[in-house]
Amino acid sequence: MARIRLNRSARSTSDRVAEENRRTFRRHGVFVINMIGSPGCGKTAILQRTAQHFGGRLAVIVGDIKTTLDADRIAQGGIAAVPIETGGSCHLAPSMVRDALAGLDLAALDLLVIENVGNLVCPAAVDLGEDIKVGVLSVPEGDEKVRKYPALFLRTAAVLVNKVDLLPYCEFDVRRVREDCLKVNPDAEVFEVSATTGKGFEAWLEFLRRARR
Amino acid sequence: MARIRLNRSARSTSDRVAEENRRTFRRHGVFVINMIGSPGCGKTAILQRTAQHFGGRLAVIVGDIKTTLDADRIAQGGIAAVPIETGGSCHLAPSMVRDALAGLDLAALDLLVIENVGNLVCPAAVDLGEDIKVGVLSVPEGDEKVRKYPALFLRTAAVLVNKVDLLPYCEFDVRRVREDCLKVNPDAEVFEVSATTGKGFEAWLEFLRRARR
Numbered sequence: 001m002a003r004i005r006l007n008r009s010a011r012s013t014s015d016r017v018a019e020e021n022r023r024t025f026r027r028h029g030v031f032v033i034n035m036i037g038s039p040g041c042g043k044t045a046i047l048q049r050t051a052q053h054f055g056g057r058l059a060v061i062v063g064d065i066k067t068t069l070d071a072d073r074i075a076q077g078g079i080a081a082v083p084i085e086t087g088g089s090c091h092l093a094p095s096m097v098r099d100a101l102a103g104l105d106l107a108a109l110d111l112l113v114i115e116n117v118g119n120l121v122c123p124a125a126v127d128l129g130e131d132i133k134v135g136v137l138s139v140p141e142g143d144e145k146v147r148k149y150p151a152l153f154l155r156t157a158a159v160l161v162n163k164v165d166l167l168p169y170c171e172f173d174v175r176r177v178r179e180d181c182l183k184v185n186p187d188a189e190v191f192e193v194s195a196t197t198g199k200g201f202e203a204w205l206e207f208l209r210r211a212r213r
Numbered sequence: 214m215a216r217i218r219l220n221r222s223a224r225s226t227s228d229r230v231a232e233e234n235r236r237t238f239r240r241h242g243v244f245v246i247n248m249i250g251s252p253g254c255g256k257t258a259i260l261q262r263t264a265q266h267f268g269g270r271l272a273v274i275v276g277d278i279k280t281t282l283d284a285d286r287i288a289q290g291g292i293a294a295v296p297i298e299t300g301g302s303c304h305l306a307p308s309m310v311r312d313a314l315a316g317l318d319l320a321a322l323d324l325l326v327i328e329n330v331g332n333l334v335c336p337a338a339v340d341l342g343e344d345i346k347v348g349v350l351s352v353p354e355g356d357e358k359v360r361k362y363p364a365l366f367l368r369t370a371a372v373l374v375n376k377v378d379l380l381p382y383c384e385f386d387v388r389r390v391r392e393d394c395l396k397v398n399p400d401a402e403v404f405e406v407s408a409t410t411g412k413g414f415e416a417w418l419e420f421l422r423r424a425r426r
Contacts, residue, residue, distance in 0.1 A: 038251050038252045038253060038331070038354075039251045039333050039354055039358060039362065040251060040350075040351070040353065040354025040355045040358065041354075064361055065334060065361060065364070066360070066363055066364075067357070067361050069357050069360065069361065088364065090303065090332075090335050117334070118251070118333065118361070119303075119332060119333070119334055119335075120252050120331065121278060121303040121330070121332055121335070122303050122332075122334070122335065138253070139353075140253065140352075140354075140376060140379065141251075141252055141253025141353075142253045144280070144282050145252055145253065147279065147280050148252070148277055148279055148280050148282065148331070149252065149278060149279070151278070151279075151301065165382075166353065166379065166382055166383075169378075169379060169382055
């Protein structure tokens with residue numbers, strides 16, 4: 001634990017493996033998302049609902065410090081889900097993703113989502129070989145997260161504001177989040193969703209279909 | 214960013230500064246808490262309400278990657294609050310706390326709470342010189358956090374389950390959390406609270422008074 005900077009050689013090894021992953025994904029025509037958000041923001045629930053619309057063409061790699069609970073939840077829905085237990089590391093590394101690919105038939109996939117370790121900080125700076133990063137935040141976390149964690153949100157192609165079903169019970173200004181996103185990263189698309197009720201998923205799914213092309 | 218291990222000399226410098234902090238706190242008779250939880254779990258709101266019961270005898274050091282929003286919120290309530298912007302670091306270091314102490318009159322305090330960066334992973338392993346660590350999780354995050362982030366919860370003297378006012382709207386089994394805490398760390402006391410409504414705060418405040426003695 002420290003003010004973390006990979007030294008140049010470790011960084012270049014990491015980036016090299018990320019590039020290898022990227023070439024592998026391209027070869028198989030799979031579009032890959034690196035999904036990043038706080039613990040408990042609803043990444044797994046979002047993936048469960050998203051997967052319903054892609055049938056067997058979507059698979060998930062799920063990173064957790066400890067336990068395979070999230071991968072198990074996803075697999076129960078009949079979706080291919082490969083767990084990675086990082087054993088203490090606060091983010092996924094590209095080599096962990098490379099090793100997890102052995103458990104997947106990439107040729108059968110349109111979309112692969114890598115659910116990163118629940119953490120708004122450390123995963124943001126690490127390229128896994130993905131096409132895009134997607135940031136997830138949730139209504140009960142409060143509406144100042146984009147300001148407080150800009151390093152993530154300036155890299156995301158899309159931001160999911162999850163748990164909008166809890167808006168009546170929380171102080172949360174969606175407009176403020178949209179304005180903050182616009183300042184940090186004008187290209188990011190913002191989607192208000194509820195993985196519990198399904199609200200807002202049409203627009204998110206449409207984004208995924210567009211992004212793939 | 215990497216699988217983070219401080220090398221031996223950096224670790225020993227960190228521990229040495231933590232010990233200096235601890236001696237400073239003891240000399241002034243201040244009881245110190247290192248509060249750790251996810252982004253948006255309610256650490257700041259808990260501190261705002263807790264401070265009401267300690268008058269001017271409680272101060273807060275507030276770590277954030279970016280912005281001083283949380284420290285500003287606390288200071289608005291007339292409570293001494295020193296912000297630390299870590300500028301990218303995913304947790305507070307003891308040297309940052311040492312430098313922040315210049316902004317506080319320790320002799321006037323009974324209790325100092327260090328609100329760590331919102332992160333369930335990296336802050337857990339770093340000693341800041343505190344007397345105890347307190348873990349915070351919140352109902353909308355889900356009830357599996359103790360299993361997924363055991364490195365934090367095995368070090369906490371108390372666990373606050375915040376936002377119990379949202380229990381009617383979330384799937385969350387408080388009993389499961391209590392059982393998981395008991396397995397990971399039988400000595401940790403678990404408090405169900407709502408910083409919004411004040412529910413459960415009597416027991417938490419009583420814990421603080423006991424712990425101080």
